[in-house]
Amino acid sequence: MTQVNPNYLQIENNYLFSKISKEKEKYINKHKKNDLIDLSIGDVTLPLSKSCIAGINKASLLLSDSKTFTGYPPSSGHDFLKEQIIKNDYINLNIQKDEIFIGDSSKSDISNILDIFKENITVALQDPVYPVYVDSNILRGNKIIYIDNLDTFLPCNEKIDIIYICSPNNPTGNVIKKDTLKKYIDYAIENNCLIFFDSAYEAFIQDENTVHSIYEVENSKKVAIEFRSYSKTAGFTPIRLSYTIVPKEINLNLSNSLTVSLNFLFKRMKDTKYNGPSFLSEYAIYNTYITNSKKELKDNINYYLENTKLLNDFFKTRNMSTTSNINSPYVWIKCNMPSWDYFYYLLENYMILGTPGIGFGKSGEGYFRFTGFSSRENTLEAIKRLEKIKPT
Amino acid sequence: MTQVNPNYLQIENNYLFSKISKEKEKYINKHKKNDLIDLSIGDVTLPLSKSCIAGINKASLLLSDSKTFTGYPPSSGHDFLKEQIIKNDYINLNIQKDEIFIGDSSKSDISNILDIFKENITVALQDPVYPVYVDSNILRGNKIIYIDNLDTFLPCNEKIDIIYICSPNNPTGNVIKKDTLKKYIDYAIENNCLIFFDSAYEAFIQDENTVHSIYEVENSKKVAIEFRSYSKTAGFTPIRLSYTIVPKEINLNLSNSLTVSLNFLFKRMKDTKYNGPSFLSEYAIYNTYITNSKKELKDNINYYLENTKLLNDFFKTRNMSTTSNINSPYVWIKCNMPSWDYFYYLLENYMILGTPGIGFGKSGEGYFRFTGFSSRENTLEAIKRLEKIKPT
Numbered sequence: 021m022t023q024v025n026p027n028y029l030q031i032e033n034n035y036l037f038s039k040i041s042k043e044k045e046k047y048i049n050k051h052k053k054n055d056l057i058d059l060s061i062g063d064v065t066l067p068l069s070k071s072c073i074a075g076i077n078k079a080s081l082l083l084s085d086s087k088t089f090t091g092y093p094p095s096s097g098h099d100f101l102k103e104q105i106i107k108n109d110y111i112n113l114n115i116q117k118d119e120i121f122i123g124d125s126s127k128s129d130i131s132n133i134l135d136i137f138k139e140n141i142t143v144a145l146q147d148p149v150y151p152v153y154v155d156s157n158i159l160r161g162n163k164i165i166y167i168d169n170l171d172t173f174l175p176c177n178e179k180i181d182i183i184y185i186c187s188p189n190n191p192t193g194n195v196i197k198k199d200t201l202k203k204y205i206d207y208a209i210e211n212n213c214l215i216f217f218d219s220a221y222e223a224f225i226q227d228e229n230t231v232h233s234i235y236e237v238e239n240s241k242k243v244a245i246e247f248r249s250y251s252k253t254a255g256f257t258p259i260r261l262s263y264t265i266v267p268k269e270i271n272l273n274l275s276n277s278l279t280v281s282l283n284f285l286f287k288r289m290k291d292t293k294y295n296g297p298s299f300l301s302e303y304a305i306y307n308t309y310i311t312n313s314k315k316e317l318k319d320n321i322n323y324y325l326e327n328t329k330l331l332n333d334f335f336k337t338r339n340m341s342t343t344s345n346i347n348s349p350y351v352w353i354k355c356n357m358p359s360w361d362y363f364y365y366l367l368e369n370y371m372i373l374g375t376p377g378i379g380f381g382k383s384g385e386g387y388f389r390f391t392g393f394s395s396r397e398n399t400l401e402a403i404k405r406l407e408k409i410k411p412t
Numbered sequence: 413m414t415q416v417n418p419n420y421l422q423i424e425n426n427y428l429f430s431k432i433s434k435e436k437e438k439y440i441n442k443h444k445k446n447d448l449i450d451l452s453i454g455d456v457t458l459p460l461s462k463s464c465i466a467g468i469n470k471a472s473l474l475l476s477d478s479k480t481f482t483g484y485p486p487s488s489g490h491d492f493l494k495e496q497i498i499k500n501d502y503i504n505l506n507i508q509k510d511e512i513f514i515g516d517s518s519k520s521d522i523s524n525i526l527d528i529f530k531e532n533i534t535v536a537l538q539d540p541v542y543p544v545y546v547d548s549n550i551l552r553g554n555k556i557i558y559i560d561n562l563d564t565f566l567p568c569n570e571k572i573d574i575i576y577i578c579s580p581n582n583p584t585g586n587v588i589k590k591d592t593l594k595k596y597i598d599y600a601i602e603n604n605c606l607i608f609f610d611s612a613y614e615a616f617i618q619d620e621n622t623v624h625s626i627y628e629v630e631n632s633k634k635v636a637i638e639f640r641s642y643s644k645t646a647g648f649t650p651i652r653l654s655y656t657i658v659p660k661e662i663n664l665n666l667s668n669s670l671t672v673s674l675n676f677l678f679k680r681m682k683d684t685k686y687n688g689p690s691f692l693s694e695y696a697i698y699n700t701y702i703t704n705s706k707k708e709l710k711d712n713i714n715y716y717l718e719n720t721k722l723l724n725d726f727f728k729t730r731n732m733s734t735t736s737n738i739n740s741p742y743v744w745i746k747c748n749m750p751s752w753d754y755f756y757y758l759l760e761n762y763m764i765l766g767t768p769g770i771g772f773g774k775s776g777e778g779y780f781r782f783t784g785f786s787s788r789e790n791t792l793e794a795i796k797r798l799e800k801i802k803p804t
Contacts, residue, residue: 124687
């Protein structure tokens, strides 16, 4: 029988969030009721904004008429949306249309792009970190070095091929300072390595001096790829839309001292393995851009941030909070016990679901993640339940 | 600098249809007008059916209200649609919900699934064939054996890991007979190989005795994966929806004489690298199923088939037709010259775009593909232009 890629036997049997969702199901079946408050998966709960819904309706009208129907999108998405991305999200950053690849999911892009590189390369990941980075690198047989502290990690005495930076970080909510990021860019240029910058949560940044895009840092276009998603920014989790910026300046060396453009290879991969994003989803956010309705999105983000702040404020009273600055929809707390123990403790006694920190890497042990994505009502109810825990 | 996967340097610089679209653009720029009739890419032109549009509008309503809003889909899509697929597309074939993986594109599934297997395996592909099969296998470093004739290919004296069968075939339109398919299933079981069955064009089948699904053939669930797409069936090219069936009976051997389920590995891959299909697209086709509106889709398919027949009838008069039975939206003709020469000949003299047969593999040289996906008007105009060519 056709043989299995041995790397597939090296990852955990279950993806972290599939495991949590199974535990949730088990609880509901056991107790024959769902009195749970789910603060685990980072999934939005507010409905799509009015301008997005209007965009979907406009798009469906266009697709219902042969005069305005369009078929396959380009594999990197339509220019009409790329123009708005440049105009709204990359003001004065000189990003070109053919450097933008619109897709259905950052998760797909960030894991599939590894296919372009040799197997068994070395990558540096923050710990704790989004588990997709870990799993997708294990699937390529890559060696993973963990970054405990971004400020002290460099210089690294091992040759690294790719450094991943997620800012604001999932799960901790920490942001990288501009001057630290500058050090990473300089290091990457000097040491021929790439930087994958995941800014899925940039819309949540409150600190005024924090960069939203890595391209705000000088010379970054020589080495950095940026991943962005509308999932959290615009509440698009059900309708799938994201984009990846691959600057044309990034060249990869071939063994024969020639170079090849990463942008060219990424496009070639997309052309072969992908058929582009949905016109309906593109049009939803396009309509928000062209009708200047970004405030609707901002209002939703502020709602989630307020939930997050309420949770964090509670944990401050218990000395379990790890941050004073909220720049993401996540609360990362010290739970003072193994994180899966805390998971079952909260589930069985307080009917609250969260995410065990260990699921994000070994530095996450003893920590726990809550999200601000629930409703205000549920968030307040969760806090009420948590308040019943005796302070230690 | 991070090193490139050498397989990426082995594929053609341009994906076939990107190359054709560049030539089209060049023509329009040169002649400062677009008087072309495009019969090249297999892309639909009729608007979405009424029931699909109604489905999109219902879904957008659900997403506009917090009481009915749903976030991330399961990575294999929602059960509500899987139930309809089983009920409508796999009547009496005993397909289970957890064997169905709904996604945004067959192209993605059929290329990404190779990641689960070791590199450098051996695959057998029909020649001529959809170029994505070729490119995605080159990207894995796989050895490709070409099948000139499905009827005489077996037994093959080389060890094959995967056999691809596309029926109705793109580009030739040929269908595989049920008893031939049975031989492939038996061979695969006996020789521990897998069959990838691409039935993207099953809705176009006119021959009553031709199978629409490989699961109509006995024992096929032990070795066969089926890929289906709504792109041509429901005109979904702009809104992206497809599904893949991975039966739970398929087990892969590990070196230690244990086995692992391919269904499990495929789910694990999807969980890590994919976030599921768009709710809007799922709901569009769901609405067609539940309102018994499949006739709307059938009418569109008949429209394209009639175009295809008109083209084929013309080429019959020139003895260039290769088929008498229309079972796909494609006309595959013998063009009696190198196929790229014929491409430029038609483009420059008759303002008609088609697809050079050689783009589908070396057996395609001397052949040419037209599609029935244009409007009736354009199809008839193309025939009028072609009629001006002096018969040889």
